Amino acid sequence: MIIDRLYEEVEKKGNVCVGLDTSMDYIPREWIEEFKEVDEIIFRFNKRIIDATYDIVSIYKLQIAYYESYGLEGLKAYSRTLKYIREKGSLSIGDIKRGDIADTADKYARGHFRGDFETDFITLNPYMGYDSISPYLEYMKDGSKGIFVLLRTSNPGAKDIEYLKSDDKEIYYHIGDKLKDMGMDFIGKYGYSLIGSVVGGTHDEEAEIIRERYKNMFFLIPGYGAQGGKADNIKKYLIDGNGGIVNSSRGIIKYYTNFKDGVERFDEYTRQAVIDMRRDIGYEK
Amino acid sequence: MIIDRLYEEVEKKGNVCVGLDTSMDYIPREWIEEFKEVDEIIFRFNKRIIDATYDIVSIYKLQIAYYESYGLEGLKAYSRTLKYIREKGSLSIGDIKRGDIADTADKYARGHFRGDFETDFITLNPYMGYDSISPYLEYMKDGSKGIFVLLRTSNPGAKDIEYLKSDDKEIYYHIGDKLKDMGMDFIGKYGYSLIGSVVGGTHDEEAEIIRERYKNMFFLIPGYGAQGGKADNIKKYLIDGNGGIVNSSRGIIKYYTNFKDGVERFDEYTRQAVIDMRRDIGYEK
Numbered sequence: 218m219i220i221d222r223l224y225e226e227v228e229k230k231g232n233v234c235v236g237l238d239t240s241m242d243y244i245p246r247e248w249i250e251e252f253k254e255v256d257e258i259i260f261r262f263n264k265r266i267i268d269a270t271y272d273i274v275s276i277y278k279l280q281i282a283y284y285e286s287y288g289l290e291g292l293k294a295y296s297r298t299l300k301y302i303r304e305k306g307s308l309s310i311g312d313i314k315r316g317d318i319a320d321t322a323d324k325y326a327r328g329h330f331r332g333d334f335e336t337d338f339i340t341l342n343p344y345m346g347y348d349s350i351s352p353y354l355e356y357m358k359d360g361s362k363g364i365f366v367l368l369r370t371s372n373p374g375a376k377d378i379e380y381l382k383s384d385d386k387e388i389y390y391h392i393g394d395k396l397k398d399m400g401m402d403f404i405g406k407y408g409y410s411l412i413g414s415v416v417g418g419t420h421d422e423e424a425e426i427i428r429e430r431y432k433n434m435f436f437l438i439p440g441y442g443a444q445g446g447k448a449d450n451i452k453k454y455l456i457d458g459n460g461g462i463v464n465s466s467r468g469i470i471k472y473y474t475n476f477k478d479g480v481e482r483f484d485e486y487t488r489q490a491v492i493d494m495r496r497d498i499g500y501e502k
Numbered sequence: 503m504i505i506d507r508l509y510e511e512v513e514k515k516g517n518v519c520v521g522l523d524t525s526m527d528y529i530p531r532e533w534i535e536e537f538k539e540v541d542e543i544i545f546r547f548n549k550r551i552i553d554a555t556y557d558i559v560s561i562y563k564l565q566i567a568y569y570e571s572y573g574l575e576g577l578k579a580y581s582r583t584l585k586y587i588r589e590k591g592s593l594s595i596g597d598i599k600r601g602d603i604a605d606t607a608d609k610y611a612r613g614h615f616r617g618d619f620e621t622d623f624i625t626l627n628p629y630m631g632y633d634s635i636s637p638y639l640e641y642m643k644d645g646s647k648g649i650f651v652l653l654r655t656s657n658p659g660a661k662d663i664e665y666l667k668s669d670d671k672e673i674y675y676h677i678g679d680k681l682k683d684m685g686m687d688f689i690g691k692y693g694y695s696l697i698g699s700v701v702g703g704t705h706d707e708e709a710e711i712i713r714e715r716y717k718n719m720f721f722l723i724p725g726y727g728a729q730g731g732k733a734d735n736i737k738k739y740l741i742d743g744n745g746g747i748v749n750s751s752r753g754i755i756k757y758y759t760n761f762k763d764g765v766e767r768f769d770e771y772t773r774q775a776v777i778d779m780r781r782d783i784g785y786e787k
Contacts, residue, residue: 240609280602280609282602282607283606285609285614286610286612286613286617288581288617288619289577289578289618292574292577296573314600314601314602314627315599316601316627317565317567318656321523321565321568324567324568325570325571327571328570328571328572328573329570332571332572333573342599342627342629342630343629343662344601344629344652344664345627345655345657345659345660346657346660346661346662348658349659367630370603370630370631372630372631372634373631373633374631374633374634375630377632377680378630378631378673378676378677379629379630381668381669381673381676382668384666388668388673391663392663
């Protein structure tokens with residue numbers, strides 16, 4: 218099962234998930250001039266990061282909004298990057314946060330679990346209810362695909378709706394409790410389900426409670442670094458150093474911009490950013 | 503302002519919003535064989551519908567999931583269809599239901615208010631909070647773009663989260679109240695704001711209350727027809743026959759399949775489906 222593979226990747230390589238949220242602003246001017254076409258420029262930049270880090274990174278996450286912002290060319294780069302990650306034997310998450318009614322959800326599933334945009338995991342938004350989640354389960358029966366559903370996100374606005382209490386229980390607990398149950402039919406050999414969730418690393422209140430309550434859930438943890446998530450808080454969402462992946466985007470893919478010789482030694486600096494982060498969040502091998 | 507244009511389109515042409523949720527399964531076999539490439543097949547089908555109906559339809563809505571399901575080719579058809587609608591002088595909604603943190607939301611705004619996927623209105627998912635909505639407002643200051651935010655959707659799962667009560671008030675009212683306030687800075691000459699909302703036509707409990715409570719909101723009303731929304735219920739969401747658009751997808755774009763000579767008389771039948779629906783929901787001119 219794909220969640221078992223993710224578990225094993227984390228055991229071998231640590232918890233770092235590199236967010237390939239690639240903006241043209243992040244790419245060295247020299248490389249932009251070299252390649253000219255947007256899809257080639259973005260793909261080459263991503264490839265460079267992947268080549269420099271794939272042996273120390275458990276998974277890559279692509280925020281599709283960055284690619285959509287460049288239209289068809291951007292989505293071509295999205296597609297090529299996902300294919301390249303697969304060729305390297307690595308795993309990927311399409312951070313698409315889709316959420317829609319049943320027929321439409323099935324179309325999104327086809328779009329992101331098959332064809333040009335095929336990826337191993339996708340993120341989903343549960344606002345419209347559980348019939349907006351269940352269509353994806355059809356594609357998960359053979360164990361080849363997984364989902365991460367938004368529970369408690371890393372942004373300040375999380376408080377607006379996710380934190381509202383109903384029957385003395387926050388909305389994110391309502392959703393989490395339901396997903397935990399849905400996940401019982403999709404448990405892998407290490408005890409984690411194909412239905413994971415997104416839990417922001419910027420909030421640490423109740424971290425132990427959430428980890429304890431959702432033992433069968435793998436967590437995708439955004440918010441480390443740029444958004445202010447601290448390593449000590451984030452570690453609370455892990456079990457024996459596994460059961461979660463921690464995303465960093467700008468902190469890694471823009472790390473080279475901190476150095477005068479950043480462009481010449483791009484691979485080295487990018488790799489160092491991953492190693493530093495990995496150590497910070499508790500990797501000890 | 504674009505919301506004024508929509509109001510005027512409704513005055514002239516009625517409340518029908520045609521959902522171009524185009525699946526290859528809906529397209530006559532003869533036309534598929536004629537054009538071969540997916541993007542050309544889908545675009546030609548959409549064009550045929552637009553040509554047959556643009557003088558009796560206030561706006562077209564494209565559910566992007568259908569296009570994503572065909573990968574890059576599908577999105578090319580999405581882009582071409584949006585451009586064609588603009589060329590015809592008609593309005594469009596990109597039904598994308600995106601929702602993400604600030605930086606990412608800005609990327610989605612660029613992706614769907616500019617460039618290949620430019621459209622007049624987009625739909626948004628509010629689950630992550632109001633900082634996932636506010637980045638779009640920057641693009642709305644000149645009045646050229648608008649949004650429809652999910653409040654109470656048309657699917658059975660709407661009950662799972664949207665209907666939960668917090669402080670004795672359903673989640674959709676929490677969101678609606680906030681959006682109403684946010685909309686005060688974006689009111690057009692007919693009293694409607696650029697911040698509209700999605701209110702499913704399948705639920706009619708409280709329809710009058712919702713209409714009364716959110717006087718400044720234009721409603722995008724899905725669920726008519728295939729999903730079971732009845733005309734009498736839907737009318738309750740309108741004010742003097744305006745202030746809302748009613749979406750139908752399969753009921754219109756597949757209507758021709760009900761007839762033996764459906765393919766030969768495709769334009770005529772498709773047009774008839776719009777005229778029938780328009781009358782059903784109260785158009786009297």
